[in-house]
Amino acid sequence: MSQPASNTRLRSARHAAGYRSQQELATALGVGVRQVRRWESESPPWPHPDLQQALTQLLGQDMESLGFTPPAGRDRPDPVRRSLVGATVAAVGLAAVPIQSATAMQPASVAADFEAVTRSHRRLYWSVAPATLQPAAIAHASLGCALLPETAGQTRRAVAAALAETWMLAGRIEFFDLCEPERASQTLLRALQAAGEADDPLLGAAILAHTAFIPGWDGRRDAAVERMVAARTYARRGPASAEFWAWLDAVEAECETRCGNTQTALHLIGHAEDTLAAGSEHASPAWMDWFTPVRLAAFKGNTQLKAGHLPQARTTLLGVLDNMPATEDKQRTVICGDLAAVEAASGNPEAACDYACRALDQLEITWYAMGMDRVREVRRALAPHQNQQCVRDLDERLYGWSTTVSALAR
Template sequence: MQRRSFLAGAAGLAAGAPVTAPRRAAADSGSVDPAAYARTTTRLREQYWTHEPARLLPKVARHVRVGARLMNRRPDSRVAAALAESALLVSRIAFFDLQLGVERVEPWQDLALAAADAADDGALGAAVLGHMAFAPAWSGRGGEARGRLAAARAKASRGGAGPVVHAWLDAVASEAEVRLGNPSGAFRLLDRAAQTLAPVQSDNTSAGTPEWLDWFSGPRLDGFRGAAELAAGRADQARAALHRTLAGLAPEADKQRAVTLADLAAAAAAGREPEDACGLLHHVLDLVERQGYATAVDRVRTVRAALTPWAGERFVAELDDRLAAGQATSSPDPAA
């Protein structure tokens, strides 16, 4: 990769970035050494689970631009890997937390992939490609989603990625099949992911798992399974899987907890238990109000649509009131 490419990519992001550019210019990259840059990357990764996304996004985007300047000045594999992780984090916040639109997510993913390649990090490159499959899967572009996942698997295999990366890719592929209207096709992938993870779980060790891969685990795989069971119309099996997810989540995993509770609400609605569904959705909104997570709010609205037969009930009206109030007070677009 040419030295100018990272700076050019960062400059392009700065021109059309999904964040407001800081009033003050980014810190001089000449004063930042690779080890310090990597430490800041780790700190920002940890903040993803506890900080409000609209406030965190500009900080991470600024860090990406500093990394691009470092790479332009003196290419370094440590900086390239940290830059890839940080650019991927920007894209995750923009896509999952704030839903800013694909056109404002893809440039960060492109930069993350280029940086992962510069770092010769196949696992990280595979993770970027896996994330690049979500948007086409969610919008019904099956060929594109499956093609990106195939490329991700190939990169993971060539790069010697560990079992957790491969299991996560199968989990993403299972969600893609569910989103594409093929829930039956998801279970083979989920079974393979579980088999891949089994040795890791039996050893009770994270050896070989990249530090940046903090969004996936055995309990989270159960969350993917629960969603597939829901789509297949098996509410009881979905509940069992989703309760396993809740039992295994870390205290700081409120984003996954919110999505899991929303899926449990969907199971309750499918079981004609509308008041229980509304109670679970209120728990989801409690979590969202503390931090913000647009993906979970989307799940709430999906379940609310399933509650239409009970629209005249008091508990549904109370949920509608809360949703309307939340919409009026939601976090502003950081590009505003």
């Protein structure tokens, strides 16, 4: 039997926007499924003006491209006005997003395909050189910017969420791996705009927390705290997991430590430990792969070091080193650097140099600017012992051609 004639344009646009059933579209529009069924019939009735606007915004196309014919005597939509109906926010550097023609829309599968590359980049971060991965992430983000105006509805939100994660990854690389805070600030702003397109509050909270590191590192406490307040506000819309809340405490503790407020930082870390112990019914998002209880202990050890609690810091950091997964190469350089700092502050230059060299061994395999910063801080702390052979041996490792040029450039 032949299929009954129907409004194939609307049905195709619905599928492209990620609404697999008539009921899903009806729910998104706040109407009954019977109404959507009538619109997808051979002779769809002309919708009420409010529903026209909702349809064009959700599906990304004008009414005629969706298969509707204006009633006799009704003016056709003005093409200039039509181009502005679907505009939302000027996300990721794009201008107003126009209503697309039917042939310009991407299929719903584009979201899954784009997300797959984003997930791959997330995993590659832990092993691929940052100078190699960062351009790839930026190129992927450029693709997402091109795809965004060619999608609508759920498909658009999925692409926007993956785009936000990609920008966030690029911003993390620029700040933590390449030490380019100004560039990272602009990249994270694009990430926040894309998260807004996706209407994903947890992504927004994560991005805002990352932006707090930038003023925190410069000792600008007020700006860091303001961004953390915004991050916590977004997280409450989540819902956020216990791990997510604990990570927010850890980020704020890191900023407080950088600003010289170690007691406040230790209090925040204690609160984070209590939060993790209590747990929650909510799972952490898949993209939050940078935080674990071991990572929290690493934050704690660094804060204890800065607070002058050297025996406690040594115990905490040695525990981190013992429990750190084999894949945590970048973080291992930071922990070795902090242990070196503990020994330098304790008057043990040979032990300090040993840990610093272990960090340099790892940095030769996996570069991490934060790890190198820790080693340089240790070398400055070892100035009173610079005539000892262990310190001279460290200098031989530290001041090769490439590292010297890098140090002078900064």
